[in-house]
Amino acid sequence: MVVDKSNIEEILKNVTDPEIPVLTIQDLGIYQGFETDGNKITVLITPTYTGCPAMDMISVNVKAAMEEAGYNDVDVKLILSPVWTTDMISEEGHRKLREYGIAPPVEKTSDKSYMSGEEKIVPCPQCESTNTQIISQFGSTACKALYKCNDCLEPFDYFKCY
Amino acid sequence: MGEVIQLNNESLLKYVLQLADNAMILGQRLAETCGHGPVLEQDIAITNISLDLIGEARVLYQYAAEIEGGGKTEDDYPYKRDVRDWQNILLVEQPNGHFGHIIMRQFMFDCYHYCHLKAMIDSSDERLAQIAAKTIKEATYHLKYSSEWVIRLGDGTEESHDKMQEALNDRIRFFDEAFIPSKIENEESLNGIKVDCVAIRKLAWAKFQEICQTATLEIPEVKFPQKGGKDGLHSEHFGYLLSELQFLQKSYPNSNW
Numbered sequence: 001m002v003v004d005k006s007n008i009e010e011i012l013k014n015v016t017d018p019e020i021p022v023l024t025i026q027d028l029g030i031y032q033g034f035e036t037d038g039n040k041i042t043v044l045i046t047p048t049y050t051g052c053p054a055m056d057m058i059s060v061n062v063k064a065a066m067e068e069a070g071y072n073d074v075d076v077k078l079i080l081s082p083v084w085t086t087d088m089i090s091e092e093g094h095r096k097l098r099e100y101g102i103a104p105p106v107e108k109t110s111d112k113s114y115m116s117g118e119e120k121i122v123p124c125p126q127c128e129s130t131n132t133q134i135i136s137q138f139g140s141t142a143c144k145a146l147y148k149c150n151d152c153l154e155p156f157d158y159f160k161c162y
Numbered sequence: 163m164g165e166v167i168q169l170n171n172e173s174l175l176k177y178v179l180q181l182a183d184n185a186m187i188l189g190q191r192l193a194e195t196c197g198h199g200p201v202l203e204q205d206i207a208i209t210n211i212s213l214d215l216i217g218e219a220r221v222l223y224q225y226a227a228e229i230e231g232g233g234k235t236e237d238d239y240p241y242k243r244d245v246r247d248w249q250n251i252l253l254v255e256q257p258n259g260h261f262g263h264i265i266m267r268q269f270m271f272d273c274y275h276y277c278h279l280k281a282m283i284d285s286s287d288e289r290l291a292q293i294a295a296k297t298i299k300e301a302t303y304h305l306k307y308s309s310e311w312v313i314r315l316g317d318g319t320e321e322s323h324d325k326m327q328e329a330l331n332d333r334i335r336f337f338d339e340a341f342i343p344s345k346i347e348n349e350e351s352l353n354g355i356k357v358d359c360v361a362i363r364k365l366a367w368a369k370f371q372e373i374c375q376t377a378t379l380e381i382p383e384v385k386f387p388q389k390g391g392k393d394g395l396h397s398e399h400f401g402y403l404l405s406e407l408q409f410l411q412k413s414y415p416n417s418n419w
Contacts, residue, residue: 050297051217080221080292085299109299137307138207142214146203162299 003036003071011069012043018057019141022100025058029088032079040073041066046084048162049142085109086162098125103147103158122158124149134158174287175229176249176346177356179239180392182222183250186240188271189215190407191258200261207307208264214300221293241411245396245404249344252391253336255400259329262315262322266329269308273370274340276305277362286354309373316377323378330379335388341366344392 012034013026025031025045032044043062047055059076066074086105089097094104103125121130129151137160139146144157192212199205223236253271258264279301282294315322341363347356374381390396410417 049214049217049300050221051213051215053213080289080296083292083296136203136207137303137310138203138210140206142210160303 003039003041005036007069008034008041008066008071011065012062015058015061015065017054018061019054020097020100020102022096023089023093025062027090027093027096029090029093030058030084032082040075041071042075042077044077044079046080046082047078048084052142054141084162086159089159097159101125101156102144103156105159105161107161109161122147124152124154125156126154127152132156171229173346173349173351174355175226177349177352178222178226178229178290180249180344180346182219182226182239183248184254184271184275185215185222186219187248187250187403188254188268189213189219190403191254191256192264192268194406195258195264204261211268211304211307214297214304218293218297218300221296225289225293241408245400246394248396248400248404249346249392249394251336251339252388252397253333253339255391255397255403256333256336257399259332260325262325262329263332265308265311265315266326266333268304269312269373270333270337270370271340272301272305272308273366274337274362276301277366277369278340278357278359280365281357281362285357290355305369309369312373312379313377316374316379326377327379330374331382334382335384335386337370338363338384338387339389339391342387342389342392347392 012031013024015025015031017023017025017028020028028048030045030048032046034044035042043066045055045058045062055078059078062076063074087108089104097104103122106120106122122132122134123130124132124147127149129149131150132147133150135146135148135155137145139157143159143162145160146155147158148155189212192208192215195205196209196212197205199208219240220236223239226239227234227236253267256263256267276298279294279298283291283298285291285294312326316326317323318326341359343359346352347359349356371381388397405412
């Protein structure tokens, strides 16, 4: 099959995260392009958390999407550089997260508060109140913390700064 | 010339495995608590940390397999080595005990782990530097989590304080092994690549003392720190841990998903 770069780009952009299905791998910032060698295509992914089980699933989904479009010789390579950070989540990704009920990261990793451990205010994705509190630093997946809103009383996930 | 390179690779392999083994064994110990946490949120937190550590172990074992070559895979190291081949520190193989023991072991490891990764970012080995730059983000959360619990329980009720003090008294003798160089950490060919584990001791201890003080815990004096794990001499608990970790591969050799 002839390698059509813009077509491949289009297919890959639309692969979604299995845990947060509203986000594509491009929104998440983990998609780092692809390399071709003859008919062989190597898709580059920079993993989120090192132990994230969704990475294996994403690799499978990338291969499946490519196969559906007729590309059978596809490899997914996990690369460690550039190191993924939550700063790489797109604006679009932030909006989709909020709509899905997950609070997006409120700070940049370059902010001092990130390393010093100082708590930032995380607005509630349901009612936008800033009267929220952390329940646990670790939530339903490696990338999220668990918060609750003191105004609407709903618990919510926070995509924590990484 | 060729010989020198090979020797260097062998040392690097051993060093990478030492780092991987620490993450792997603590990850396994924490995984044992899955479904047994004191409350749901903490059960999830502990297993999240386990997942991070096993993730770190995986990228290191993958690197080890590349260094060794000959068709080795990341799975060969955790599943197909016996006790004496493992180089993890004794701290990480200690049994879970109660929640206070789990938190104290975690806190000690996090103090070391965080400082170690911080130094490893400057390693002249590009791959190790990349792995450190990535995993330190996770270790930062671990240290924050375990520090908060040490303070909350240490400076909590009389009962929680006593339990934390007991956990500290019990585990303190395993803390310093991380900062005592093993044979491989003394290997000169690894200069620039390896982390100077003696140099990071000060920083790790400063964090450890600061949190213990806030938690109103007294650090007992240790006359004889326990060591040997890094050179393959493990405690009696380790064989039991491995028999569970390696059960499937021992009962059904080379089985696959």
